[in-house]
Amino acid sequence: MVTHSGSKSVTVHDVARVAGVSKSTVSLVLTGSKKVSDTAKLKVEKAIDETGYVYNRDAASMRSRKSNLVAIVINDLTNPYSAQLAVGLEQQIRKMGLFSMLVNSGEDVETQNQLVRNLKEYNVAAFIMCPAPGTTAEWTNQLVDQGFPVVNIMREISGAKVATVLPDNFAGTNMATQHMLARGYRKIAFLGGRETISDYHQRLAGFTEAMVLANVPFSNQLCIQSDTNRNGGRQAMTTALEIEPELEAVVCFSDVVAYGAMEQMKLAGKIPGKDIAIVGFDDLEDSRLMTPALSTVHVDANKIGIAVCHILSNIKDGSRNKILVAVDLVVRESS
Amino acid sequence: MVTHSGSKSVTVHDVARVAGVSKSTVSLVLTGSKKVSDTAKLKVEKAIDETGYVYNRDAASMRSRKSNLVAIVINDLTNPYSAQLAVGLEQQIRKMGLFSMLVNSGEDVETQNQLVRNLKEYNVAAFIMCPAPGTTAEWTNQLVDQGFPVVNIMREISGAKVATVLPDNFAGTNMATQHMLARGYRKIAFLGGRETISDYHQRLAGFTEAMVLANVPFSNQLCIQSDTNRNGGRQAMTTALEIEPELEAVVCFSDVVAYGAMEQMKLAGKIPGKDIAIVGFDDLEDSRLMTPALSTVHVDANKIGIAVCHILSNIKDGSRNKILVAVDLVVRESS
DNA sequence: ATACAACTTTGGAACGTTCCAATTGCGTAT
DNA sequence: ATACGCAATTGGAACGTTCCAAAGTTGTAT
Numbered sequence: 001m002v003t004h005s006g007s008k009s010v011t012v013h014d015v016a017r018v019a020g021v022s023k024s025t026v027s028l029v030l031t032g033s034k035k036v037s038d039t040a041k042l043k044v045e046k047a048i049d050e051t052g053y054v055y056n057r058d059a060a061s062m063r064s065r066k067s068n069l070v071a072i073v074i075n076d077l078t079n080p081y082s083a084q085l086a087v088g089l090e091q092q093i094r095k096m097g098l099f100s101m102l103v104n105s106g107e108d109v110e111t112q113n114q115l116v117r118n119l120k121e122y123n124v125a126a127f128i129m130c131p132a133p134g135t136t137a138e139w140t141n142q143l144v145d146q147g148f149p150v151v152n153i154m155r156e157i158s159g160a161k162v163a164t165v166l167p168d169n170f171a172g173t174n175m176a177t178q179h180m181l182a183r184g185y186r187k188i189a190f191l192g193g194r195e196t197i198s199d200y201h202q203r204l205a206g207f208t209e210a211m212v213l214a215n216v217p218f219s220n221q222l223c224i225q226s227d228t229n230r231n232g233g234r235q236a237m238t239t240a241l242e243i244e245p246e247l248e249a250v251v252c253f254s255d256v257v258a259y260g261a262m263e264q265m266k267l268a269g270k271i272p273g274k275d276i277a278i279v280g281f282d283d284l285e286d287s288r289l290m291t292p293a294l295s296t297v298h299v300d301a302n303k304i305g306i307a308v309c310h311i312l313s314n315i316k317d318g319s320r321n322k323i324l325v326a327v328d329l330v331v332r333e334s335s
Numbered sequence: 336m337v338t339h340s341g342s343k344s345v346t347v348h349d350v351a352r353v354a355g356v357s358k359s360t361v362s363l364v365l366t367g368s369k370k371v372s373d374t375a376k377l378k379v380e381k382a383i384d385e386t387g388y389v390y391n392r393d394a395a396s397m398r399s400r401k402s403n404l405v406a407i408v409i410n411d412l413t414n415p416y417s418a419q420l421a422v423g424l425e426q427q428i429r430k431m432g433l434f435s436m437l438v439n440s441g442e443d444v445e446t447q448n449q450l451v452r453n454l455k456e457y458n459v460a461a462f463i464m465c466p467a468p469g470t471t472a473e474w475t476n477q478l479v480d481q482g483f484p485v486v487n488i489m490r491e492i493s494g495a496k497v498a499t500v501l502p503d504n505f506a507g508t509n510m511a512t513q514h515m516l517a518r519g520y521r522k523i524a525f526l527g528g529r530e531t532i533s534d535y536h537q538r539l540a541g542f543t544e545a546m547v548l549a550n551v552p553f554s555n556q557l558c559i560q561s562d563t564n565r566n567g568g569r570q571a572m573t574t575a576l577e578i579e580p581e582l583e584a585v586v587c588f589s590d591v592v593a594y595g596a597m598e599q600m601k602l603a604g605k606i607p608g609k610d611i612a613i614v615g616f617d618d619l620e621d622s623r624l625m626t627p628a629l630s631t632v633h634v635d636a637n638k639i640g641i642a643v644c645h646i647l648s649n650i651k652d653g654s655r656n657k658i659l660v661a662v663d664l665v666v667r668e669s670s
Numbered sequence: 671a672t673a674c675a676a677c678t679t680t681g682g683a684a685c686g687t688t689c690c691a692a693t694t695g696c697g698t699a700t
Numbered sequence: 701a702t703a704c705g706c707a708a709t710t711g712g713a714a715c716g717t718t719c720c721a722a723a724g725t726t727g728t729a730t
Contacts, residue, residue, distance in 0.1 A: 011686055022710045027688060037708060057456045058393040059686035063715050066688095069457070077418045077437075078620065087412055087439055099453050101436035102412075104422055118434050121392045122404070230624045263626050285413065289565045291598050346716055357680045362718060372678065394716035398685050401718095 010053045019047035030055060067125040068098045070312070073115060075130040075155075077104040079228075081254065081282045081299075082130065085154070088301030089128060092309045098125065109134040116143065126312055130154045133196050137161075149315045151308050156198040156322070163315070165307045165323045169199045172297035172327040173206030176251050176279045179295075179329055181214045185249035185277060189222040191236040191261055192253030200225075200253065203281065207251050219243075228253060233260020241268055247276055249335070255280035255287050255296055262290065262334070273334040283330055292333035299327050345388045354382035365390060402460040403433045405647070408450060410465040410490075412439040414563075415591065416617045416634075417465065420489070423636030424463060427644045433460065444469040451478065461647055465489045468531050472496075484650045486643050491533040491657070498650070500642045500658045504534045507632035507662040508541030511586050511614040514630075514664055516549045520584035520612060524557040526571040526596055527588030535560075535588065538616065542586050554578075563588060568595020576603055582611055584670070590615035590622050590631055597625065597669070608669040618665055627668035634662050 012030070016023040021040055028036045029044040047053075061067050070093050074086050086102055093100040103119070105112035109132045116127065126149040131140070137159030144150050144161055152164040173190075180188055190207045193200035204223060211218045224239050226232030233256065240247055241264075252258035258280035262272040270276050273292035280287060280296035287294040307323045347365070351358040356375055363371045364379040382388075396402050405428050409421050421437055428435040438454070440447035444467045451462065461484040466475070472494030479485050479496055487499040508525075515523055525542045528535040539558060546553045559574050561567030568591065575582055576599075587593035593615035597607040605611050608627035615622060615631035622629040642658045 009686085012688095013686085023686095024688085024710055025708085028709085031688080035708065040708080055456045056397070056458065056686055058397045058458050059715090060688070061715095062391070062393040062397060062717085063686080063688045065715075077412065077422050078415065080413065080415065080418075083412045083415075083418050087441065090439055099457075101438065103436065104425055106422065121390045122434075123391065123393050230621055234624070259621075260624065263624065267626060286565055286594075289569065289595065289598065291602060344716085347718095348716085358716095359680055359718085360678085363679090366718080370678065375678080391716055394685090395718070396685095397687085398716080398718045400685075 009056070010051045011056075012053075014051055015044065015047045015053050018051055019043040061123050067123045069122065069124050070098050070100045070126045070128060071119045071122075071124040072100055072102045073112060073119075073127060073129045073131075074102060074104050075132050076107050077102075080256065080284050080286070084284065085130075085301045085304060088305040089153075089308060090305075092302065092305030093128075093312075096309050096313065098312075100128075105132045107132050113139075120146070120148070125149070126151070126315075128153060128308055128312075131157055149312065151311050151315075153304060153308060154199065158198070161320050163311045163321050163323070165304055165311065165325060166199065166202075167299040167304070168324040168327050169202035170206040170209075171324075172281055172299070172329075173203040173251055174210050175206075175327075175329040176281070176295075176297055177207045177210035178214075179331065180249040180251065180277060180279065180335065181210060181216065183249070183277060183335065186216050187244055187246055187248040188216070188218065189224065189240040189244065189247055189250045190253075191224050191240060191250050192226045192228055192232055192257030194225050194228070197228075203253055226253075226257065228257055230256055230260040230263070233257035233262075234264040235260075237261040237264035237268075241270075249277040250279075252278065252280045255282040255284045255294060258294055258296070258334075259286075259290070262294070277335040279329075279335050288332060290334070295332045295335040296330055297327050298330045300325070344391070345386045346391075347388075349386055350379065350382045350388050353386055354378040396458050402458045404457065404459050405433050405435045405461045405463060406451075406454045406457075406459040407435055407437045408447060408454075408462060408464045408466075409437060409439050410467050411442050412437075415619050415621070416589065419617075419619065420465075420636045420639060423640045424488075424643060425640075427637065427640030428463075428647075431644050431648065433647075435463075440467045442467050448474075455481075455483070460484070461486070461650075463488060463643055463647075466492055484647065486646050486650075488639060488643060489534065493533070496655050498646045498656050498658070500639055500646065500660060501534065501537075502632075502634040502639070503659040503662050504537035505541040505544075506659075507616055507634070507664075508538040508586055509545050510541075510662075510664040511616070511630075511632055512542045512545035513549075514666065514670065515584040515586065515612060515614065516545060516551065518584070518612060518670065521551050522557075522579055522581055522583040523551070523553065524559065524575040524579065524582055524585045525588075526559050526575060526585050527561045527563055527567055527592030529560050529563070532563075538588055561588075561592065563592055565591055565595040565598070568592035568597075569599040570595075572596040572599035572603075576605075584612040585614075587613065587615045590617040590619045590629060593629055593631070593669075594621075594625070597629070612670040614664075614670050623667060625669070630667045630670040631665055632662050633665045635660070 012023045012026045016026045029041050074082050090100045103115050112132045128151050130153050140160040150162045152162050156164050224236040226236040265272050272278050280294050283296045283298035287296050303325045347358045347361045351361045361379050364376050409417050411417050425435045438450050447467045463486050465488050475495040485497045487497050491499050559571040561571040600607050607613050615629050618631045618633035622631050638660045
């Protein structure tokens with residue numbers, strides 16, 4: 001409980017006195033009201049400069065019962081894609097004239113619970129959440145029922161009465177897999193991800209549908225779950241090569257998993273992009289700098305930010321729409 | 336300016352009525368005062384549960400002129416080390432019973448300016464800043480003079496009257512370089528970083544001192560500046576090999592730069608850790624998963640968090656102490 | 671029983687803003 | 701000149717909390 005700034009602060013009263021108007025007029029200027037004369041506005045602005053006044057949002061938010069503080073609750077900031085997404089969201093939200101704060105749940109549902117409990121006390125205007133695994137529909141709905149606008153991103157919680165913005169996971173892996181098939185590969189594995197995360201199912205489905213439609217036989221054994229980090233990618237690749245030594249291509253759950261898989265491929269004496277084709281998902285900055293440059297499904301963080309803001313600006317409680325953000329396949333050297 | 340939660344909220348008055356005590360007593364319980372009887376405390380806590388009361392920090396913060404909201408202003412969240420640092424800081428701050436919010440300046444001093452201006456309005460208790468390039472001492476001092484506790488991290492601004500927490504940059508590269516020298520290498524380059532960032536000088540100094548003390552001649556030409564990202568590492572490595580084709584070892588400004596350098600080495604037909612030894616700085620998660628696993632200077636994000644919190648808890652304005660956080664050399668396969 | 675200290679509890683004022691209803695100012699039509 | 705409408709301005713109340721000084725409740729020593 002650190003003490004706040006020092007000195008007695010400058011208030012609207014002080015500004016009013018200096019400007020020679022009433023505090024109400026100052027308030028009107030501050031809130032950008034149309035019904036204040038230009039002369040008054042000028043006087044007030046001058047007085048604000050002279051006095052070094054700083055707006056007190058706590059007081060404003062308490063009186064007006066409004067807030068322009070949006071909380072972004074991210075599942076894991078150390079995941080490069082999450083970080084990229086967070087940055088994109090932040091920018092879009094600021095463009096809307098709102099202010100965003102970021103907190104990190106670290107994929108821990110209890111931490112997430114704590115954070116949200118605290119954030120409620122800070123009177124946030126809305127929650128943008130990438131929910132930690134284990135987040136229930138009940139919990140989410142409770143938050144909504146308390147009157148907080150909530151938008152979920154990246155992960156879907158079935159039964160939750162919230163708007164959700166997702167990349168088109170199905171289309172992404174579907175395109176990627178079709179691309180591999182078009183290249184003539186038949187022995188294809190799907191690496192990484194876990195059943196506990198909603199997007200896993202969608203990405204896996206995109207893969208299997210492409211395989212089935214192309215009449216290519218494949219084994220569920222070659223759909224290998226793993227942690228969604230570099231190490232997970234290595235393990236999944238190891239397993240894949242044990243099961244199918246003649247593997248021709250892999251479709252990965254994410255770029256980070258692909259990085260691990262490429263690493264492991266090299267250790268096994270296979271050259272990625274030559275002996276085994278590989279494609280990722282996310283299109284991280286690093287992916288075009290890999291050797292070989294990684295083909296991947298590009299997900300535009302800004303588009304997600306825009307979609308979220310769109311929902312935010314015309315939210316009504318109970319709106320449960322789902323927005324799929326289009327993705328593109330970016331073909332590079334690895335496939 | 337999104338509208339806040341819906342319904343009329345439950346206040347201390349409501350809790351007081353249900354508990355059968357006065358609002359003052361409720362307030363005492365909420366603030367964890369010692370001078371309230373156990374029976375009263377129990378009644379109040381029960382009433383809080385029953386009514387679903389949520390604390391209104393805006394009101395509290397306005398009246399008490401205190402805040403427990405700490406702003407962490409990060410230079411670039413998409414940089415993995417910054418992200419790791421941010422997460423570590425967040426955890427430590429929460430352990431102190433404070434709440435932290437994260438914002439990202441994206442290395443842009445104008446954005447940083449905007450963010451801080453906004454954050455002041457939110458009555459933050461303190462700023463923890465990794466200042467964007469171009470942040471001046473005047474600007475920083477102004478913030479301090481306005482009464483805000485400020486702690487700078489990672490980057491030092493000369494002339495700024497603020498506490499600063501830094502990894503021991505000099506010792507880090509010094510150890511790393513000594514390690515290379517002990518391995519018998521003599522043709523050593525220092526790759527990455529830019530003069531515009533304060534820690535560049537310290538890390539470079541650690542390198543040159545080790546070289547000089549060992550009586551190893553070296554050329555400034557082999558201290559090659561670059562962007563501190565993967566691409567920068569590639570470019571720096573390219574230049575290094577042009578200047579000195581017989582290069583034996585490289586000390587890198589950061590792990591990310593080292594990643595790029597390793598990439599480029601491979602493209603040039605050199606095997607990292609075998610043909611050319613390489614050491615990084617930061618010790619990112621990924622570094623031990625590289626092939627070869629990257630030797631690096633380990634900087635403990637939690638230690639930095641702890642140091643920051645230490646400063647925060649006994650800050651007095653004008654305190655200008657500088658804390659160097661100890662670092663360790665982690666030797667892996669790459670050297 | 672009374673006095674006193676120590677501990678608990680309490681109502682009213684205050685924090686800085688916005689909302690509201692009322693008032694002022696001003697130009698135009700009567 | 702008077703009345704009217706419209707725009708601009710204004711003082712007081714209110715938001716939900718904490719602070720403060722005063723009052724109430726104990727328990728113990730006289």
